[in-house]
Structure formats: structure tokens, C-alpha cells
Amino acid sequence: MPTVKEIFETMEYGPAPESSDFVDAWLEKHGRKFGHFINGRFVEGNSTFEVINPANKAVIASVSEGTSAEIDQAVQAAGAAFEHWRTLSGHQRARYLYAIARQVQKHSRLFAVLETIDNGKPIRETRDIDIPLVARHFYHHAGWAQLASEVFEDYGPLGVCGQIIPWNFPLLMLAWKVAPALAAGNTVVLKPAEFTPLSALLFAEITQQIGLPAGVFNLVTGDGRTGEALVEHPGVAKIAFTGSTEVGRIIRQKTAGSGKKLSLELGGKSPFVVFEDADLDSVVEGVVDAIWFNQGQVCCAGSRLLIQESIAETMYAKLRNRMENLRVGNPLDKAIDIGAIVAPVQLQKIESLVQQGIKEGASCWQPGWAVPTEGLFYPPTLFTNVEPAGTLAQVEIFGPVLVAMTFRTPAEAVELANNTPYGLAASIWTENVNLALDIAPKIKAGVVWVNCTNVFDAASGFGGYRESGFGREGGAEGMYEYLRPNWEQDLPEAEEPGFVPRAEPGINAGLSDEASQSLNDGAKSESAGIDRTPKLYIGGKQARPDSGYSYPVFDPAGKHRGEAGLGNRKDIRNAVEAAAKAGSWAKSAAHLRAQILFYIAENLQVRAREFTDRLVTDCGCSAESAEREVTVAIERTFYYASWTDKYDGRVHQTPFRNVTLAMPEPWGILGIVCPETNPLLGFLSLVLPAVAMGNAVVAVPSARYPFAATDLYQVFDTSDLPAGVINIVTGNQLELAKVLAQHLEIAALWFFGSKSGSEMVERESAGNLKATWVTHGKVRDWFTPEQAQGEEFLRHATQIKNIWVPYGE
């Protein structure tokens, strides 16, 4: 028996294990064997696999390996249930969600212990973080169900949602997916991760207890093959996935062209940036939360520690001291900081990446004590002397391994922070709020925590930039992922294939630049009677197409109207380069952008007659309808000029002492392939909201009727639009769309064209996982405001960054 003095000196804790008795009782009740949960009841699967407790490698239970046939049954059940569920009032759905929240709270201890046994994460975390957040998510979304018809007026559910979740936060990821889907009126087929299906099975039981109508929530267990069957099922209207970037990319390709809505929450390599004026003791605790929370198996783990050089050694010393005092062991022990790694394969992955880092010359430090050997444990690890381009700094380790690098200036910190293909989260530590709020918008990440880390709430959207995926979970943004405009389904479909331009050599061939310019200028007016061949518009200048080819443009009666430049891959590259140079547009004041848009409208008005004539001669429409298109185009320009300084962010009501700022940020460079019809109005209806929100655009106008867009060059030139903000490449829309989709510097791509083109765009965009907005051949009416303008466009032109700033002493 140690003396009190000895206890105070060593600060040794006695074991404080949470009892697993009633988890055992629950498992025994099911004979430690589980089937799938389909249409409101458990059904036995064909083959089974074992689930282990990673803390002691003991087998906990066996669960079923879902087949395609079982996925089909579940999708059918969900499809049938959808017909009823969608007709319930928001209030009725809210009651079910509320009942789930209450039931989760009532069974919180059972859930927490079960999750710990299944996943290996400390009971402190499941008890205090995972399960309370699950309940919070269902409460919050009970609210969205209640309010949906008012807040999301004219929007409706999608249908059956296929949801595939990972093993790191099994029940929390379930809640993040199931709650918004049900609140919006969808039904669900969920596939939990193969390592951690048990809390989802318990959740299924809860849905039975609260009387959720059969088929609204279905659960099929299994591994990646089961997930694949769900992704491929034609009865699924949406796939929501959280997991590795690799699988996310496969799912992007597999769902291409299917019309399935997709949200991807993928990997990360999030920076944890510490400035020299930060409160270093708080920083140390922050690091513990950032990288040792859940054994570092967190998509938004602060795995890259970026420290200002002046304090690096002090920080390392403090960190090593803290690491020496962390406790790794039985996750059911309430005094444990770090639990077990989820599975042998994950432990091996961590070990091999650590060895790789050592081989590459980084310095590895681990505490002096050894981890228990009976389970899957790995010690907290700190790497210093890490090369920013090395494996450790670039690859997601998904384990308790922290990789430290230093910087000198804030600009260098931002550069290092963004030196990753990912963009999920970032944490900034400084006592200088001005500095923090200057850095936060500069880091490409969906969530930025100031002087805090790994804080989550249902009211605040969560999701990534770049290869961390697209779409948000939580908040209003999260609800939109499960809704679509009611009128969308009834849109007519365009004929396939679209217009294919035929190449002809020479574009003003043989003429000097001045001569060709004057020819173009003269040809602006039909009365000049001179054939015209407008060039491309890149970086604020007219540019010859790289190919030197043009293509003939005819009116609907087959009369030759002129030649348009046939842009190619090189022209798109040049346009993207020009757009990249226009980066300051995003940072310019919204007031300035608004003024320029108003000015565009004014200059359009001056030339209204000319544009009307152009539409009449090129498109063969009546003078009346051409006039209407021009009038609406001018009004729409006013409309987006008006929105420019009014599409604000929000301050979310998160239940902590902080403000959570939701800021809509532009994507950066946005590719837009415009509709074939209404060549002026369709073009402006897409390009203007993108530009209003601060994006630089590479636009491909209607190939059949390109001149309404090329006539805009002079309007833009005379409206003070900075060079490179709008770039226009005429030519074969499909070919150019493919180049845009494959271009790694384009963050988002809109394709308002054919069905097959939409499929191609979604598939080819998988490279950098760019966010796409495609119409699958459906044709909008550009005169109908509900289809042609509004927040939908502004939402697609931006992505939300949530910045958490705590307050108080």
C-alpha cells in the first residue's frame, strides 16, 4: 500500500474501469450474433465475420457480411417506406427524431461502453464526447424537420440515401448522416464500417423501440464490397460517404452520371499553427486534444504541428514532458488518455509510416514507458526535423503521431499550412485575435479553430476543401445535402448529342494583330456586313486560339453567321493561369465587386440594341423574345450586383463560449460550361453569381451561338472588370469540359449540358475531387426566376468555412 506522500509524488492513479456488464448482457441477449436490420426487423445474413475488441483482441460478436441481394432488399424496403415517410408533416418527423435523441440519452452508458469495446477509444471520450454529440445531433435535426417546410421552402427529399461510414466515430458518423437525411424526409440504408458495426446495431434497436416506421432506417453490415453494392444500386438517390480519400475517389467515379447526389468527407493532414505569443501551456493541452484524441484516428486531427521558430524548442520540451505523463491502456479505464488502435491493419499502417519517416531522416521521439502488449496499442509519438515534402508531412497517418515543423513569418505559416492536397481543418494558436482572424481565411480548410481544436456541434457545418471532399454535415448546409428543388424533377431533357463544332483552319489567318482586331471591331455591327471571327478572351485580352482553328457558326436556318475560335487544352491552361493571377478579386471588397457588376449592367444597357440584333440573327428568335432575353440579362446583372455585398455568413448558435463564424468563401477558380440555349442570359446567369462571390471564372459559352458571349468582351473591358476574372474559351464544349474537369487548379466545375457530358464531367473530376454541379441534360428555363437565379447559385458559388473563436478569460 503506497503512502499518501508517495501517491502525491508519483500521481499514480489506481485503475478505474467502467463496468461492461450490461453490454455483455445486451450481447448475450442477441447470442453475440447479429443479422442486418431491414424493414424494421433483424434478418439473418448468409455469412458472418467476427468483430474484435482491439484492447484485448477478444472476439465480441459476429455480424453478417452483406451481399448485393441484401443491399437490394434494404434499398427496396427504404424505397417503399419513402413513399409514406415523405408525406409526413415536418412536425411528425420531428417527433421521431426527438424520440431517438431521448432514447440515445437514456441508453448513453450502454452506447458509450459498447463503442469503447468495439472501437478501442477511451470511455472518457465516448461518454463525454461521442454519445452526447450524437444526442445533440438528433435534437438539432428534430428542429430542422420541424422547420424544413418553412426554411427550405420549395425543396423536397431525394429518396433513398445510401450512407457509408468509417470506424473512427461509429455512432457519431451514423448520427451525422442519419439525422439530416431523416429530417429532410429521406429514408436510409446505412453501411457501418466492418471493424465497428455494433453501436449501429444497437441504434437499429432504438429505432424499433421508438416505433420509427419500418424501412425508414435500414442497416446492412459488411465490408467494402457491401459498400460497393450500395454505391452501385440504381434505387439509391444519394451517397454520403466518410472515409479515405482513395475510396472517396472510387465512389466519385462509380456514381458519375448516375444522378446520385454525393457528399464526401475524406482524409486530412490538418495544420496546428502556433505563433510565438500563444499561451504555451494551453497549446500543449490543445495538442493532446488535436492528435491524441481518439488515438489520432481523426480525419481532422491536428497532425502537423507548425511552430514559430522562436518558441520551437520550448514547445518541444513542454510537449515531451506532457507526453511522458499520458496514459495508454485499457480504454474502459476512466483514467486513460489514449486507448487502442482499431485493428491490426491500422496498427501496421502506423508502424510502417513511422519507419518510413525515420528512414527519410526525421527525428522520432516517444515516451520512456512501454505500451501494454496484450492489445493493439501505439505510444504517442513526436517527429521533429521533418521535411515539408516528406512522407510524414504529406500522408495521413491516422494514428497518434505528431509531425512538427517550424516557420518564421505568418506568411510562411500559411504557405506550410496549405502545403497539402487536403483541406479539412486547421487550428491557430495566438493571443492576437487580429492575427488569428487574418490567418483563418488564408488557410484552405473547411473548419478553423482559434485557440481550440476538435470542437464539433450540430449547428455548425463540417466538411472539407480540396481533396478532403465536398459537402457539409451539420447546420443548414448539411440539410441542403439531402434536399433538392421540387421543380427539378420536372425539367425537360435536352436531346443528345449536343452541338459539335467542325474545325476549319485559320482564324483571321495571315492578318496582323491590329488588322484582325479592327476586323473584329468592325464586324461587331451587323451593318458593317463583314464576316467576323472573335478570338478567345484570356486575362482581359483577346487571344488567338492555340490551334489556329476556327469553326463556322450558323443560324437555325443554316445561314453562315461567322467563325468562332476553336479553343483547346492549351487555351484552357492559359485561361486558368490568367484566372490564378486574378486572385485578388476574391479579397477585394464586396462593395467594389458590386459596383463593377452594376457597371456591367449599365454597359449592357448601352448596347442592348446590338445584343438584341445579335440574338435575332444568330438564334433566329423573334425580336420580341430577343429583347426579352436582353432585358432579363440586364436585370439579372443588377440582381447579382445586389447580392454581392449581401450574401453574408452567419454566427452559429453553438453551445460553447465562443462565436462560430460561418463564412461563405469563393472556390478560387471555377470552370463553367454554359447552356447551349439563351446564349446571353444562360451565360450571365451562371458567370455572374460566380464572379459576384469572388471566384475567377473560366467559361465555355454556347458552342452553337457563341457570339452573344464574345460580344461581352468589350462590355467587360469597359466596366473595369479586372483582367483574368472572367476568361472565355469558345469551342467544343465536351472537349473543353473534359480539360476543365481534369485541371487540378480548378476547384469547382459547373456543367449545364448533356447527360453524357455530365457523366464525363463527374468522372473526370475525381482527380482532385473537385466539386461539380451538373444538370444531367435537364434544361432550365432561364426566364423563370426560381430556376434561373437565387441563393441556389450563390450557394454553389461558395463553400462555407466555419471559424470557431472562443471568448472569455
Ligand code: NAI
Ligand atoms: P475506407 O475508406 O476503406 O473505409 C470507410 C468505409 O468505406 C467503410 O465502411 C468501408 O467498408 C467502406 N468501403 C471501403 N471500400 C469501399 C468501396 N469500394 N465502396 C464503398 N464503400 C467502401 O477506410 P479504411 O480502410 O477503414 O481506412 C483506411 C485509411 O482511410 C485510414 O488509415 C485512414 O487514413 C483513412 N480513413 C479516414 C477516415 C476519415 O474520417 N477521413 C475514416 C476512416 C479511415
